Amino acid sequence: MNKFKIGPFLFILSFCLLALIVLNIFIGAVRVPVNKMFEPGFFEILKLRLFRALLAVAAGSGLSVAGIILQTVLRNPLAEPYVLGVSSGAGLGAVIGLLFISLGIGVNIAAFIGGVVTIFLVYKLAKIDGRMSPENMIVAGIIVNGFLSSILMFFVSNSSSGNIHSVIWWLLGNLQVYKIAPVLILSLTSLAGFLISFIFSKELNAMSLGEEEARHLGINTESVKIILLLVATFVTSLAVSICGIIGFTGLMMPHIARRLVGPDHRLLLPTSVLMGAIFLLLCDIFSKVMMAPKEIPIGVITSFIGVPFFIYILKKSRKVYFK
Template identity: 35%
Template sequence: MTTDTTAPDTTPAENRPPDTATAGGRRSTRFRGLLVLVCCGVLLPLSALVAVGTGSADIPPLDVARTIGVHLGAPWEPLPPLRDSIVWNLRLPRVLLAALVGAGLAVCGTVLQAVTRNPLADPYLLGVSSGASTGAVLVLVLGVGSLGVPVGAFAGALAAFGCVLLLLGRSPGSSTRVVLSGVVASQLFSALTSLVIVRSGDAERTRAMTFWLLGSLASANWVSVGVCALATGVGLLVCLSHARALDALAFGRETAATLGFSPRRGEVVLYAVTAVVTGALVAASGAIGFVGLLVPHAVRILTRGTHRMLLPSAALLGAVFLVWADTAARTAFSPREMPVGVLTALIGVPAFAVLLRRRVGTP
């Protein structure tokens, strides 16, 4: 009698590549992935048109499309100046920024969950959000002005990532070491942020800092849209170029090495890219939680594909999710506005609890 001595696979179910050994399995996985990709690709522009027209002054989606077309050079009759300004200068940059931030956070979360093989990893794993918060708070306390907040936040994000690199040394080491280094950096910069807020002693500045820390897209403009579009676009392309390496890393560093990939080099590149992208997004919007944690799990359940399909699907689904979340945040309690980070947490906690219960029930 032959005894099976093969060690059981302890890889978390959500990080395992799909079983596509058969031709039917490959076709089914590819079809599901394409279906999710197409549905999200159609839903995103429709959501953007509706979101731009939703507010204290409702504007029909056709008028929104007409305004966008006029500004892009189409020979159509423009809307009245006030409605045109509401669409082009106020709402459209905010909706586009929401889509870009949601897409970028979802991609970074997908990558970090695969690299660390940790289902709880999110874009803020490396302490980037805490560093960005410290930089933004320092700028506000120094009175540089709101225009300097994104610069200070991005500088703080890079400082936090630099601390993580110092703790890691020359090699990223195990995923546990990466997570612990991120926790240490996050706690350090969170303490510095609290210290700066306590020492500021200004009620107005404290209120502005608190609102920014909760995550908000109220300061969206075309400059921030351009910066986030560049960061998210380049980050997505770099991550897609490492899609096969991400599939291999889901089995572990040793398995990736036997398949011909360099785990150390790939991990360093992916950690650096996700840190820079997250820093740019946090600088524009503050720390918006649960997007980069929840969306990757939802996409894996829907597609069960490889990272070449998971990454663009996560980007589109993350964009749709944050567009609607921000629309609800700015209209639910009109004329007051809720920080979108509060709403994503209120949605994300019960949704993630449902996912956890589903995972527990899955063998």
């Protein structure tokens, strides 16, 4: 921690982030020459692309915060909003909200309820005789995920609504929004999530040694756990209700950041937040250029990269738990 120069490193990451935001804006389905980008005729396109890039930043950083919280608080290197089913729960909540409450804040609330119920279910299912192994938790996540998917399919198949195609499209991950409001809401939520977990950095550090160890260091683990799990669920649910399910970002970014700056959350949190934003901006660029002018849903790209990464972490973490 002492030898590594964290300041310059974060500065470089921030610079990459800004550069990628600009690059992301210049790349899109419609080719716009760079010199014409700022002409009045292209103002609408520029605006939409800016929303999209900023949403990628907000979602990427928020999902990374959620991933760190889940991994540390649940003491599970494989934990992640998507793997644990929180994303699916929020997605189902959002779909129910869309179909029955119609648009607006109701959808976000329904997504949050779906997310909270899911994390609670997974937590209860994973705890066997008071113990909660990482494997149990992943199995619980798979069970809950399967259950939620079936309910989701039920709603989708029974819906007469004509925009069901757009619902599925949105669930696969979509960063394009047409208003500034969702961008602002998600940005503020991710920022708040980051700040709250940063305030709890020391608690998170101690809790990564174990819950009892943290209590021995004077930390009221029960309340810290509830606060942070709610923060993770809230950020995830809001991200899902705005941009659909974008899996594995919250798994990969914390692990890569830990490799670079170590497990101290005071360094880990800012690093993975920046990296999460950079990662989604990159994935979004891929989604725009790979099959242009068609777009690939961003959730498809993150899962494509995330699954091999998940297998790698699974193999590695077995060494820790099965010595």
